[in-house]
Amino acid sequence: MAKFPPGTWDQLRDYFSKIAPISVAEFEDLKPSFSPSYFPKNSFLLRQGELCLSMYFVVKGSFRIFHINDTGQELTRYFAFENKFGTNLTSMIEGSPSVENLQAVEPLFVLEIKKATFFQLVETIPQVNKIYRNILQNAYITSQRRIYDLQGMTALDRLKWLLEQYPLILSRIPSRLVASYLGISQYTLSRLKSEL
Numbered sequence: 001m002a003k004f005p006p007g008t009w010d011q012l013r014d015y016f017s018k019i020a021p022i023s024v025a026e027f028e029d030l031k032p033s034f035s036p037s038y039f040p041k042n043s044f045l046l047r048q049g050e051l052c053l054s055m056y057f058v059v060k061g062s063f064r065i066f067h068i069n070d071t072g073q074e075l076t077r078y079f080a081f082e083n084k085f086g087t088n089l090t091s092m093i094e095g096s097p098s099v100e101n102l103q104a105v106e107p108l109f110v111l112e113i114k115k116a117t118f119f120q121l122v123e124t125i126p127q128v129n130k131i132y133r134n135i136l137q138n139a140y141i142t143s144q145r146r147i148y149d150l151q152g153m154t155a156l157d158r159l160k161w162l163l164e165q166y167p168l169i170l171s172r173i174p175s176r177l178v179a180s181y182l183g184i185s186q187y188t189l190s191r192l193k194s195e196l
Contacts, residue, residue, distance in 0.1 A: 002038045005060045017135050020127035045102035052091035052098050053115045061108035067100050070161040076181040158182050159192050
Protein backbone atom coordinates (compact mmCIF):
# COMPACT_ATOMS: atom_id res chain seq x y z
CA MET A 1 0.00 0.00 0.00
CA ALA A 2 1.12 3.55 -0.69
CA LYS A 3 2.76 5.34 2.22
CA PHE A 4 0.59 7.95 3.87
CA PRO A 5 1.92 11.53 3.94
CA PRO A 6 3.42 12.70 7.24
CA GLY A 7 1.11 14.89 9.26
CA THR A 8 -2.05 13.10 8.14
CA TRP A 9 -3.70 13.29 11.56
CA ASP A 10 -2.51 16.89 12.05
CA GLN A 11 -4.51 17.88 8.95
CA LEU A 12 -7.71 16.44 10.39
CA ARG A 13 -7.03 18.00 13.78
CA ASP A 14 -6.41 21.41 12.13
CA TYR A 15 -9.70 21.04 10.26
CA PHE A 16 -11.52 20.42 13.53
CA SER A 17 -9.69 23.29 15.24
CA LYS A 18 -10.94 25.81 12.68
CA ILE A 19 -14.58 24.73 12.91
CA ALA A 20 -15.12 22.96 16.23
CA PRO A 21 -12.14 23.18 18.61
CA ILE A 22 -11.38 19.88 20.25
CA SER A 23 -8.96 18.88 23.00
CA VAL A 24 -6.03 16.55 22.36
CA ALA A 25 -7.69 13.83 24.45
CA GLU A 26 -11.03 14.21 22.62
CA PHE A 27 -9.27 14.05 19.25
CA GLU A 28 -7.35 10.93 20.28
CA ASP A 29 -10.68 9.31 21.14
CA LEU A 30 -12.00 10.16 17.66
CA LYS A 31 -9.02 8.90 15.66
CA PRO A 32 -9.98 5.19 15.71
CA SER A 33 -13.22 6.10 13.93
CA PHE A 34 -11.22 7.06 10.82
CA SER A 35 -9.32 4.64 8.60
CA PRO A 36 -6.50 5.74 6.29
CA SER A 37 -7.41 4.65 2.74
CA TYR A 38 -5.56 4.99 -0.54
CA PHE A 39 -7.14 5.08 -4.01
CA PRO A 40 -4.98 5.01 -7.16
CA LYS A 41 -5.64 7.62 -9.83
CA ASN A 42 -8.90 6.97 -11.75
CA SER A 43 -10.16 4.39 -9.24
CA PHE A 44 -13.68 4.69 -7.87
CA LEU A 45 -14.60 5.36 -4.26
CA LEU A 46 -18.27 4.94 -5.21
CA ARG A 47 -20.17 4.08 -8.39
CA GLN A 48 -23.62 5.12 -9.53
CA GLY A 49 -26.20 2.68 -8.19
CA GLU A 50 -24.20 1.74 -5.08
CA LEU A 51 -25.09 2.80 -1.56
CA CYS A 52 -22.83 5.47 -0.12
CA LEU A 53 -21.53 4.11 3.17
CA SER A 54 -18.57 6.41 3.88
CA MET A 55 -17.47 10.01 4.28
CA TYR A 56 -13.96 10.94 3.09
CA PHE A 57 -11.54 13.58 4.38
CA VAL A 58 -8.91 14.35 1.71
CA VAL A 59 -5.35 14.26 3.03
CA LYS A 60 -3.59 14.44 -0.35
CA GLY A 61 -4.83 14.34 -3.93
CA SER A 62 -8.36 14.95 -5.17
CA PHE A 63 -11.51 13.24 -6.27
CA ARG A 64 -14.49 14.34 -8.28
CA ILE A 65 -18.21 13.77 -7.88
CA PHE A 66 -19.96 13.29 -11.21
CA HIS A 67 -23.05 11.84 -12.88
CA ILE A 68 -23.34 10.11 -16.24
CA ASN A 69 -26.61 11.07 -17.92
CA ASP A 70 -28.76 8.99 -20.28
CA THR A 71 -26.73 10.10 -23.32
CA GLY A 72 -23.43 9.06 -21.70
CA GLN A 73 -22.31 12.62 -20.96
CA GLU A 74 -20.30 13.14 -17.75
CA LEU A 75 -21.52 16.02 -15.59
CA THR A 76 -19.03 16.94 -12.86
CA ARG A 77 -20.58 18.57 -9.79
CA TYR A 78 -17.71 18.90 -7.30
CA PHE A 79 -13.97 18.49 -6.81
CA ALA A 80 -12.75 17.54 -3.33
CA PHE A 81 -9.20 18.71 -2.65
CA GLU A 82 -6.98 18.57 0.43
CA ASN A 83 -8.52 19.36 3.82
CA LYS A 84 -12.10 18.93 2.61
CA PHE A 85 -14.71 16.29 3.29
CA GLY A 86 -16.55 14.78 0.35
CA THR A 87 -19.19 12.13 -0.25
CA ASN A 88 -22.57 11.64 -1.87
CA LEU A 89 -24.65 13.20 0.87
CA THR A 90 -28.04 12.31 -0.62
CA SER A 91 -27.24 8.60 -0.79
CA MET A 92 -25.62 8.66 2.63
CA ILE A 93 -28.51 10.48 4.33
CA GLU A 94 -31.40 8.72 2.57
CA GLY A 95 -29.81 5.29 2.25
CA SER A 96 -30.73 5.39 -1.44
CA PRO A 97 -28.57 4.25 -4.38
CA SER A 98 -26.13 6.95 -5.44
CA VAL A 99 -26.86 8.79 -8.69
CA GLU A 100 -23.24 9.96 -8.72
CA ASN A 101 -19.77 8.49 -8.97
CA LEU A 102 -16.82 9.40 -6.75
CA GLN A 103 -13.54 8.96 -8.63
CA ALA A 104 -9.92 9.72 -7.74
CA VAL A 105 -8.54 12.32 -10.16
CA GLU A 106 -5.04 12.06 -8.67
CA PRO A 107 -3.46 9.43 -6.40
CA LEU A 108 -5.70 9.89 -3.38
CA PHE A 109 -5.05 9.59 0.35
CA VAL A 110 -8.14 9.95 2.54
CA LEU A 111 -9.28 9.38 6.08
CA GLU A 112 -12.48 7.36 5.71
CA ILE A 113 -15.24 7.21 8.29
CA LYS A 114 -18.13 4.79 7.90
CA LYS A 115 -21.66 6.20 7.72
CA ALA A 116 -22.95 4.43 10.85
CA THR A 117 -19.95 5.56 12.90
CA PHE A 118 -20.15 9.11 11.60
CA PHE A 119 -23.85 9.52 12.41
CA GLN A 120 -23.33 7.98 15.85
CA LEU A 121 -20.62 10.59 16.53
CA VAL A 122 -22.87 13.36 15.18
CA GLU A 123 -25.44 12.38 17.84
CA THR A 124 -22.98 12.05 20.73
CA ILE A 125 -20.09 14.49 20.19
CA PRO A 126 -20.91 18.20 19.82
CA GLN A 127 -17.78 18.93 17.76
CA VAL A 128 -18.66 16.25 15.19
CA ASN A 129 -22.23 17.59 15.08
CA LYS A 130 -20.81 21.04 14.32
CA ILE A 131 -18.56 19.58 11.59
CA TYR A 132 -21.58 17.86 10.03
CA ARG A 133 -23.62 21.07 10.09
CA ASN A 134 -20.69 22.88 8.46
CA ILE A 135 -20.46 20.22 5.73
CA LEU A 136 -24.20 20.53 5.04
CA GLN A 137 -24.06 24.33 5.00
CA ASN A 138 -21.09 24.36 2.62
CA ALA A 139 -22.77 21.83 0.32
CA TYR A 140 -25.89 23.99 0.16
CA ILE A 141 -23.97 27.23 -0.40
CA THR A 142 -21.76 25.64 -3.07
CA SER A 143 -24.75 24.27 -4.98
CA GLN A 144 -26.60 27.59 -4.77
CA ARG A 145 -23.56 29.48 -6.04
CA ARG A 146 -23.13 27.05 -8.89
CA ILE A 147 -26.74 27.46 -9.92
CA TYR A 148 -27.10 31.21 -9.55
CA ASP A 149 -23.58 32.63 -9.92
CA LEU A 150 -22.91 30.66 -13.08
CA GLN A 151 -26.37 31.16 -14.56
CA GLY A 152 -26.16 33.79 -17.25
CA MET A 153 -22.36 34.08 -17.06
CA THR A 154 -20.33 33.84 -20.23
CA ALA A 155 -18.10 30.79 -20.52
CA LEU A 156 -15.04 32.98 -19.88
CA ASP A 157 -16.59 34.43 -16.71
CA ARG A 158 -17.43 30.89 -15.53
CA LEU A 159 -13.80 29.91 -15.98
CA LYS A 160 -12.60 32.99 -14.08
CA TRP A 161 -15.07 32.17 -11.29
CA LEU A 162 -13.73 28.62 -11.10
CA LEU A 163 -10.12 29.85 -10.92
CA GLU A 164 -11.07 32.12 -8.01
CA GLN A 165 -12.51 29.10 -6.17
CA TYR A 166 -9.68 26.67 -7.10
CA PRO A 167 -6.57 28.62 -8.25
CA LEU A 168 -4.55 25.47 -9.07
CA ILE A 169 -7.31 23.52 -10.77
CA LEU A 170 -5.97 23.87 -14.33
CA SER A 171 -2.57 22.50 -13.32
CA ARG A 172 -4.00 19.55 -11.37
CA ILE A 173 -7.19 18.49 -13.11
CA PRO A 174 -7.40 17.28 -16.75
CA SER A 175 -9.03 19.79 -19.11
CA ARG A 176 -11.89 17.45 -20.05
CA LEU A 177 -12.95 17.25 -16.38
CA VAL A 178 -12.73 21.02 -15.90
CA ALA A 179 -14.83 21.45 -19.06
CA SER A 180 -17.35 18.95 -17.69
CA TYR A 181 -17.62 20.98 -14.47
CA LEU A 182 -18.16 24.23 -16.40
CA GLY A 183 -20.63 22.70 -18.85
CA ILE A 184 -18.54 23.54 -21.92
CA SER A 185 -16.58 21.56 -24.49
CA GLN A 186 -12.89 20.83 -24.12
CA TYR A 187 -12.28 22.83 -27.30
CA THR A 188 -14.06 25.87 -25.78
CA LEU A 189 -12.01 25.55 -22.60
CA SER A 190 -8.78 25.46 -24.61
CA ARG A 191 -9.81 28.63 -26.44
CA LEU A 192 -10.80 30.38 -23.21
CA LYS A 193 -7.49 29.59 -21.53
CA SER A 194 -5.77 31.63 -24.23
CA GLU A 195 -8.01 34.60 -23.35
CA LEU A 196 -7.09 34.65 -19.64
